[in-house]
Amino acid sequence: VSAQQAPQLTAADADALAQPGAVPAATGVAAQIGRSAQVSAGGRQYTYSVSGATPNIFVILPQKLGGGRFYTADEERDSVRVTVLGGEVAKKLFGESADAVGQRITINGVGFEVVGVLNTKRGIGIGGDPGQAIYVPYSTARDRLFRNEVSAKVDVDFLVIKARDRDQIDPAIRQVTEALRARHRLSYQNNDFTVLNPQQIADQVNGIITGFNAFLGLVAGISLLVGGIGIMNIMLVSVAERTREIGLRKAVGARRRDIMFQFLIEAIVLCLVGGAFGIALGFLFAQGGTFVLLNVFQAEGARATVTLGAIMLATVVSSLIGIAFGFFPALAAARLSPIVALRSE
Incomplete structure (x- = not known):
């Protein structure tokens, strides 16, 4: 009271x-x-x-x-x-x-x-x-x-x-x-x-945490969307610059799915590299968070960590982003006519 x-x-x-x-x-x-x-x-x-x-x-x-x-x-x-x-x-x-x-x-x-x-x-x-x-x-x-x-x-x-x-x-x-x-x-x-009431206080804190997590999820979703659009633009530029290479590969027998698979793999690799940088930053932030918990808040035994589950989730999400936003450029590359592509300068 x-x-x-x-x-x-x-x-x-x-x-x-x-x-x-x-x-x-x-x-x-x-x-x-x-x-x-x-x-x-x-x-x-x-x-x-x-x-x-x-x-x-x-x-x-x-x-x-x-x-x-x-x-x-x-x-x-x-x-x-x-x-x-x-x-x-x-x-x-x-x-x-x-x-x-x-x-x-x-x-x-x-x-x-x-x-x-x-x-x-x-x-x-x-x-x-x-x-x-x-x-x-x-x-x-x-x-x-x-x-x-x-x-x-x-x-x-x-x-x-x-x-x-x-x-x-x-x-x-x-x-x-x-x-x-x-x-x-x-x-x-x-x-x-x-x-x-302590339970009411706990409920209020949980509500704040839930709202904060929802906000972080929204920010993460927007970041993934922007990053995915960036990957798609990079891949479209790559297709445009390598049109002659695509035509040459088709002329020597490459199938549509081979071309499509190649560009999808490139998009996934780009996303995985970005995900690896993100995981590395996560480790750095975790170390910084641990330092703050131990030295500023004096929270004995407290430790901020990047779990194996978080790493696996980041890897899967990065791959899915690569597939989702690399699909259209890969499809565009696969549909190029070899004759038109070979004429490209």
Whole structure:
């Protein structure tokens, strides 16, 4: 659940939803507030998104520890200045081999002790990327870290709620909506909050990917059409320039199908050469994509590859383009009269 442009979510909302029986279809509720902040350690300074969250965030959005521990409910209650860092954040601040647990960092000038480091494995989801995460206790963020940026009455950006199972997602959404509307005294007004369903987010992402793939398919189709027309024009020019050669071959016994087969083979070879260049470019782009994934997005184990299936598909499509757009020039060459062709200069 997220606050809309005029935020209306509070810590009291989180406490109310966490009460037994308030949301029967859910197993946990976590309050979360996030801001961009300057994070520094050992003379290194970076800008990161810092999340203040109640400790059960690590249960609702399961995270794996690479070292140390998660902060506790007691530390949350006492607004202790402790933090759990994403693995990539720890590497940037303290180096590849250094142990960040027990070290100190500053966030917007406020000192924090690192008590845990998340596994460096990256992944994008509703919980974000654990490699780039920085978590501090919610009360610490609200009262000490972001106190000048948080309203006295509105102090929560998100309420993260976990349904009991997949079948309980819709009931949980309905129960949360009803509970918040009752707490905010919304009789006929629109919701002053937004409920986000991970499945809906996934469907939206899949829709975007499908649309992007359709666009790429359209671009590829237009490119193939233009390339095929280019091949046909090249072959027509070749037929015109080799008219006398065609006549000579026919005069010494070459049949129509021999001439046609010759020019079809030439068209297919041209397309296959173009396809080979395309495959080579594909390998180069894959290497570039892998470099970006590993070094820019720090996506461990990610690799962009050109599969054998893609190579075979490119080869087959190139051959079909050669046949389709080389057929007319080959037919024109096969139909030339040997007498007329031999007279050609």
